[in-house]
Every structure is written in structure tokens, then in C-alpha cells.
Amino acid sequence: MMRRFRARYGAHPLHLLTMLASLALAGYAALKLVPANPLGIAVWFIGAAIAHDLLLLPLYSVVDSGLVHAWRRRGAPELPQAPWINYLRVPLALSAVLLLLYAPLILQFAGHRYAVTTSMSTDPYLEHWLLITAALFGLSALGYAVRLRRSRRQHARPSG
Amino acid sequence: MTDQQDHAPPTDAARPRSPRWVRWIGEHPPPGPTRRGFWRSPIRGPWLTAVFGLVLLIGITIVFVTGLLSYAAYNPDLGSNDLTPDKGLLGFYLFHWPTQPYWLYRFTQGVHVTLGLILVPVLLGKLWSVIPKLFDWPPVRSPAQFLERISLLLLVGGAVFEFVTGIVNIQYWYVFPASFYTVHLYGAWIFIAAFAAHVALKSRRMVTALRSRSFRDELHTDTAHTRPEPPDPDDLVSPNPAAPTISRRGALGLVGAGSLTVLLLTVGQSIGGALRPTALLAPRGQTLGHGPNDFQINKTAEEAAISTAETDGWQLELRGGGTSMTLTRDDLLAMPQHTAHLPIACVEGWSTRNQAWTGVQLRDLARLAGAPEPGSVLVESIQTGGLFRSATLRRNQVLDPDSLLALRVNDADLSLDHGYPARVIVPNNPGVHNTKWVGRLDFQA
Incomplete structure (x- = not known):
């Protein structure tokens, strides 16, 4: 009996109960959410998944594999050279995440409303983001320089 | 339960009944991301996913609970306070909001927003770590898998929906499809329904994966010594891994550095005082001055049309x-x-x-x-x-x-x-x- 159920359904009955409980609760909330703007909500919900899975993720993956490609084309890193790819990747990723989170302020999507509501201006945000980006790349360069120096020293020393 | 259900047998058992062409399609994914060899990261695997998963399990639970508290803080049972009056049973937990400790809402809501922001890098890492599952082939293998994929759409769509609505709201970019309170509250319940099911189905797998490697050893493994995890039943581990360009330690460090950076550039707007200007990117990181009335203004008189x-x-x-x-x-x-x-x-x-x-x-x-x-x-x-x-x-x-x-x-x-x-x-x-x-x-x- 159990075996037949699992063969047809594809999982343990507990899986089915969990799914049904979850989907029913989601449905209950959806009945309250959707009437507010059926098309808009659907576009937002499904759009949210698409925007991440089919736009953002492929976009940063392509950028990253481009970097890795360029890095590999320069040949395997020879000592005393340290692999530099992550000294580029890390500040780039951090700067991108900050832009992603604070794009409405940095790119002034709602500058007027912000100003009227808070009595402040969105003007500083782009400047701040650029300075922070500069600091991130600067720190990374510093880290890379230290790393290079250390590996060069290690290389110079006879191993033992 | 999850171990049994996630292994192949159910689909294999169901297979003899499916027509030959269905089986043929299942065995011949089109070129591209549906082919397992397309995904080549050598660090993708159940352990890394489980670490992100554990952080999100704790973090999202806190964000959800503090969100529920914020709704209670509005005392929605009184007068016309309720901005989501058709909440029905979703308001089951509401209680009379206390006046003491006087800093409670400051704390819980600061945690809600700040923690939500710093979880974004973790969420991105988690979604990256499981992206091959989106392109599972064949797309539908069994009723169980079909239901789970719907639930995952609600999980991922709901997560991105909740984070994005919250994040744009604090920046006054009101682009939601309906009132912020409506979309953020009901969206949260749709998301948490899918989240709870996901936790129920995957927590054992998470624990198994976490135990499969020593965290300390991972923190001592550099890129040159990074090897892929052993093949896993979820097919997260690449069958065709590229040479590593970053260690698992490095990937965790990158996500952690992302969260730390967001924290440092945000938390000043909740702590205030001398630390406010450190919130260089947060909406309320600017200092208005040093006079008696020069603290943050919720809504200006101009906005309220008061002169x-x-x-x-x-x-x-x-x-x-x-x-x-x-x-x-x-x-x-x-x-x-x-x-x-x-x-x-x-x-x-x-x-x-x-x-x-x-x-x-x-x-x-x-x-x-x-x-x-x-x-x-x-x-x-x-x-x-x-x-x-x-x-x-x-x-x-x-x-x-x-x-x-x-x-x-x-x-x-x-x-x-x-x-x-x-x-x-x-x-x-x-x-x-x-x-x-x-x-x-x-x-x-």
C-alpha cells in the first residue's frame, strides 16, 4: 500500500501532507494579497523569481566567468605571483551588492519624495558609493601588495 | 523521511509506467543549463548550501518574528489603525502592545530592517548554491516533485518579493503593486508558508550536510587544496568541476564580508548619535545639525501640507x-x-x-x-x-x-x-x- 503510494506520488506521504499544509496557508494569504492588484502582484511575485534566477544570477555569472577566463589566459600564476583574481572579485562583488541594495538612493529613483519626506537630499549617496567602492578596491590592492611581497620573500627563501 | 523521499527510487518506481517518449525526453536534456555538466563550480555542494541555509534559517526566523511584532505595535484592533483589516486568522497572535520597555520597538524594528539587509548577501549565496536545481531535467518527474517545485517558486519568489519590497520602501521608492503594508504582510505569510515547508523537508539533509565536513578544516583549506564535495543525491556537486578559483572558505568569507559591509554602512542610522554618519548609504545616515530640533524627521511639515x-x-x-x-x-x-x-x-x-x-x-x-x-x-x-x-x-x-x-x-x-x-x-x-x-x-x- 505504502509502496504503491510512493511509486505513484514520488515521495513519502508526510511530504504530501507538508506540501498541502504549506500551499493551503500560502493560498489563504494569497486570497488577501491578490485582490489588491491581481496583475501587479502576479507580475511582482513571478517577476521577482525571474529577475533573480534568469537575470541577476546569469548576469553576474557571465561577468565572473569573463574575469576567470581573462585570468586563466594569462597563464597559470607563477610564483612569486599570488593569484590576483579574488582581489578583483571581492571588491567588485561588495560594491555591486551595495549598489543593488541602495540603488534607489544612489541612482535617485525617488529623490524628490525622499527630499520632501525627510528634508534631506539624495545627492550624497552616489558620491558615498563611489568613495566606498574606491576604498574597497584600495584595500584590496593593499592586501594584494602585502600578499605579493610575502610570497616573493617565501620564494626567495630556500624551502625547508 | 527526507532521505528516503529525495533518493531516486520513487521516480524509478514510477518510470515503467511512463511512455517511452517521456523517458527519452527525460534522458536527453537540451544543451545548456539543464545538462548537469553545464554547472562547473567545484565548490558548489550540499555542505556550502547547508551553511548558507543554517544562517538563513536563524536570520529569516528573526526577521519574520520581528515583522509580526511590528504589526502588533500598530495596535491594529483599535479604531482605524489596521492597514490590513482583512487579515483574518493571520492576526491570531496580536496582543496589546506594551509601553515598556520604552526602547523595545526601536530594538525590534532596527533588528528587522538591519538584519534583513545584511541577510541579502547570504540569500544571494544560497540561491547561487542551488541554482542547478532550477534547471532540473526532466522538469517534472513525479507529483511530489511538481508540488515541491510550485512551493519553491513561492519560496524564491516570496523571498525576493519580501526583501525587495522592504528594501525599496525604506528608500521611499513606492513602486509596489498595492499598499506597502498589504504586500509586505501578506507576502510574508506566503513566503513563510513555503519557508516552513522547505525547512521541514530539508532540515535533516542540512544537518547531514553540515556534519559531512568539519567547519574548522574548511576554514584552514585554501584554494589550492580545495576539492569538490563527494557526489550528492541532489546533484548539486558538479560532475565536471573546473579548477577552483576560490576556496569554500573564500566563498563564505566573501558572503560574510558582504554582510559585514552592509551592517557597518547601515547600523548607524538605528544607533544614532556620533555613529549616524557612519551609515553612509542608509536612508537616515545624514546628520541634520546640532540644534534641539535637529534630529531625524519622520515626515516633514511640507509633506503633510502644514505651514x-x-x-x-x-x-x-x-x-x-x-x-x-x-x-x-x-x-x-x-x-x-x-x-x-x-x-x-x-x-x-x-x-x-x-x-x-x-x-x-x-x-x-x-x-x-x-x-x-x-x-x-x-x-x-x-x-x-x-x-x-x-x-x-x-x-x-x-x-x-x-x-x-x-x-x-x-x-x-x-x-x-x-x-x-x-x-x-x-x-x-x-x-x-x-x-x-x-x-x-x-x-x-
């Missing part, structure tokens, strides 16, 4: 116990004055340090209105529009000795932006319920 034309000749109307009376600002100043040190704490997560508010205790005004033991008070602003032109406060909020109709702040008259001629300030109250430019107090039994 001195509206406040000239201002009088407070006091109702309760069937009577009505009016008081001028001088009348109020002649009453016993009380000073309370309280913050402004906004639903957007920012807050100020304690300000010294001076004015008349609400309980004194209740007594004067002939309603010394009111059940609630309806506070109305003289502003003519706006979602929060009025708010209803509960008895405990009226009777708290630190609940004031404030006339002055930090030894100066209130500025117009902070609610001159008079505003409400109640301990542990969300910012928007501390009504500014108060025109009428209606004490109700």
Missing part, C-alpha cells in the same frame, strides 16, 4: 465623557509639565537617541476631558490627508506617565517639522503613531 498658516491661532479640541472643550497652547503650557526621555523609532528601521520631550501628560488631559479611565484615545492631526493623520492609542498608552502631548523638545519649542504646536509622544510607540500637529484628542470609554 504656519495652519498652525496660527491653533487650538486643541478635547473630547471625552460627552463634553468638548478647547485649549490654547498657553493653556497647555500653564498645566503641569512633565519631561520624558524617549526616542523616535520608525517602521523603516531607523531611530533617534532619546530626546527630552516636555509637555502635558495624556492622563492629565483625559482627566480634564472628563474621562479619567479611558479605554482609548483617538488622536487626530490638523493635516488633511495622509495615511497617518490619525491614530488610536490604547488605555495603557494613555495612562503611562511618560505619554505626553509634547510642546517642547530638548528645552526648545517643537519645530514645525517635529509637530509644532503639539505632538503626541508615547513610549515604545512606532514613529507614525506619535501623531504630529495634533488638533483633537477624543477619549473614548
Whole structure:
């Protein structure tokens, strides 16, 4: 009996109960959410998944594999050279995440409303983001320089 | 249960019944991401996914609970406070919001917003780590898998929906498909329904994966010594791994550095004081000045369409116990004055340090209105529009000795932006319920 159920359904009955409980609760909330703007909500919900899975993720993956490609084309890193790819990747990723989170302020999507509501201006945000980006790349360069120096020293020393 | 259900047998058992062409399609994924060899990262695997999963399990639970508390803080059962009145059973947990500790809402809402922001890098890492599952081939293998994929759409769509609506709301970019309160509250329940099921189905797998490797050893493994995890039943591990360019330690470090950077550039807007300017990218990281009224303004007088034309000749109307009376600002100043040190704490997560508010205790005004033991008070602003032109406060909020109709702040008259001629300030109250430019107090039994 159990075996037949699992063969047809594809999982343990507990899986089915969990799914049904979850989907029913989601449905209950959806009945309250959707009437507010059926098309808009659907576009937002499904759009949210698409925007991440089919736009953002492929976009940063392509950028990253481009970097890795360029890095590999320069040949395997020879000592005393340290692999530099992550000294580029890390500040780039951090700067991108900050832009992603604070794009409405940095790119002034709602500058007027912000100003009227808070009595402040969105003007500083782009400047701040650029300075922070500069600091991130600067720190990374510093880290890379230290790393290079250390590996060069290690290389110079006879191993033992 | 999950171990059994996630292994191949169910589909294999079902397979003999499916037509040959269905089987053929299942065995021949089209070129591209549906082919397992397409995904080549050598660090993708159950252990890495489980680490991100554990952080999100704890973090999202805290964000959800603090979100529920924020709804309770609005006392939605009173008057027209409720911005989502058709909540039905989703309001099952609501309770009378206390006035003490006075900093509670400042803390919980600061955590809600700040933690939500710093979880974004973790969420991105988690979604990256499981992306091959989106392109599972064949797309539908069994009824179980079909249901689970619908649930995962709600999980991923819901997560991105909740994070994005919250993040754009605190930056005043109101692009939601409906009221922020509607989309963020009901969206949260859709998301959490899928989240809870995901936790139920995957927690054992998470624990198994976490135990499969030593965290300490991973922290001591550099890129050169990074090897893929052994093949896993979920097919996260690449069958065709590229040479590593970053270690698992490096990937965790990258995500951690992302979260730390966001934290450092945000938290100052909730701590305030000298740390406020460190919130270089947060909406409330700017300092207004050093005068008595130069702390963050929730909504300016300009936004509320209040000018001195509206406040000239201002009088407070006091109702309760069937009577009505009016008081001028001088009348109020002649009453016993009380000073309370309280913050402004906004639903957007920012807050100020304690300000010294001076004015008349609400309980004194209740007594004067002939309603010394009111059940609630309806506070109305003289502003003519706006979602929060009025708010209803509960008895405990009226009777708290630190609940004031404030006339002055930090030894100066209130500025117009902070609610001159008079505003409400109640301990542990969300910012928007501390009504500014108060025109009428209606004490109700």
C-alpha cells in the first residue's frame, strides 16, 4: 500500500501532507494579497523569481566567468605571483551588492519624495558609493601588495 | 523521511509506467543549463548550501518574528489603525502592545530592517548554491516533485518579493503593486508558508550536510587544496568541476564580508548619535545639525501640507465623557509639565537617541476631558490627508506617565517639522503613531 503510494506520488506521504499544509496557508494569504492588484502582484511575485534566477544570477555569472577566463589566459600564476583574481572579485562583488541594495538612493529613483519626506537630499549617496567602492578596491590592492611581497620573500627563501 | 523521499527510487518506481517518449525526453536534456555538466563550480555542494541555509534559517526566523511584532505595535484592533483589516486568522497572535520597555520597538524594528539587509548577501549565496536545481531535467518527474517545485517558486519568489519590497520602501521608492503594508504582510505569510515547508523537508539533509565536513578544516583549506564535495543525491556537486578559483572558505568569507559591509554602512542610522554618519548609504545616515530640533524627521511639515498658516491661532479640541472643550497652547503650557526621555523609532528601521520631550501628560488631559479611565484615545492631526493623520492609542498608552502631548523638545519649542504646536509622544510607540500637529484628542470609554 505504502509502496504503491510512493511509486505513484514520488515521495513519502508526510511530504504530501507538508506540501498541502504549506500551499493551503500560502493560498489563504494569497486570497488577501491578490485582490489588491491581481496583475501587479502576479507580475511582482513571478517577476521577482525571474529577475533573480534568469537575470541577476546569469548576469553576474557571465561577468565572473569573463574575469576567470581573462585570468586563466594569462597563464597559470607563477610564483612569486599570488593569484590576483579574488582581489578583483571581492571588491567588485561588495560594491555591486551595495549598489543593488541602495540603488534607489544612489541612482535617485525617488529623490524628490525622499527630499520632501525627510528634508534631506539624495545627492550624497552616489558620491558615498563611489568613495566606498574606491576604498574597497584600495584595500584590496593593499592586501594584494602585502600578499605579493610575502610570497616573493617565501620564494626567495630556500624551502625547508 | 527526507532521505528516503529525495533518493531516486520513487521516480524509478514510477518510470515503467511512463511512455517511452517521456523517458527519452527525460534522458536527453537540451544543451545548456539543464545538462548537469553545464554547472562547473567545484565548490558548489550540499555542505556550502547547508551553511548558507543554517544562517538563513536563524536570520529569516528573526526577521519574520520581528515583522509580526511590528504589526502588533500598530495596535491594529483599535479604531482605524489596521492597514490590513482583512487579515483574518493571520492576526491570531496580536496582543496589546506594551509601553515598556520604552526602547523595545526601536530594538525590534532596527533588528528587522538591519538584519534583513545584511541577510541579502547570504540569500544571494544560497540561491547561487542551488541554482542547478532550477534547471532540473526532466522538469517534472513525479507529483511530489511538481508540488515541491510550485512551493519553491513561492519560496524564491516570496523571498525576493519580501526583501525587495522592504528594501525599496525604506528608500521611499513606492513602486509596489498595492499598499506597502498589504504586500509586505501578506507576502510574508506566503513566503513563510513555503519557508516552513522547505525547512521541514530539508532540515535533516542540512544537518547531514553540515556534519559531512568539519567547519574548522574548511576554514584552514585554501584554494589550492580545495576539492569538490563527494557526489550528492541532489546533484548539486558538479560532475565536471573546473579548477577552483576560490576556496569554500573564500566563498563564505566573501558572503560574510558582504554582510559585514552592509551592517557597518547601515547600523548607524538605528544607533544614532556620533555613529549616524557612519551609515553612509542608509536612508537616515545624514546628520541634520546640532540644534534641539535637529534630529531625524519622520515626515516633514511640507509633506503633510502644514505651514504656519495652519498652525496660527491653533487650538486643541478635547473630547471625552460627552463634553468638548478647547485649549490654547498657553493653556497647555500653564498645566503641569512633565519631561520624558524617549526616542523616535520608525517602521523603516531607523531611530533617534532619546530626546527630552516636555509637555502635558495624556492622563492629565483625559482627566480634564472628563474621562479619567479611558479605554482609548483617538488622536487626530490638523493635516488633511495622509495615511497617518490619525491614530488610536490604547488605555495603557494613555495612562503611562511618560505619554505626553509634547510642546517642547530638548528645552526648545517643537519645530514645525517635529509637530509644532503639539505632538503626541508615547513610549515604545512606532514613529507614525506619535501623531504630529495634533488638533483633537477624543477619549473614548
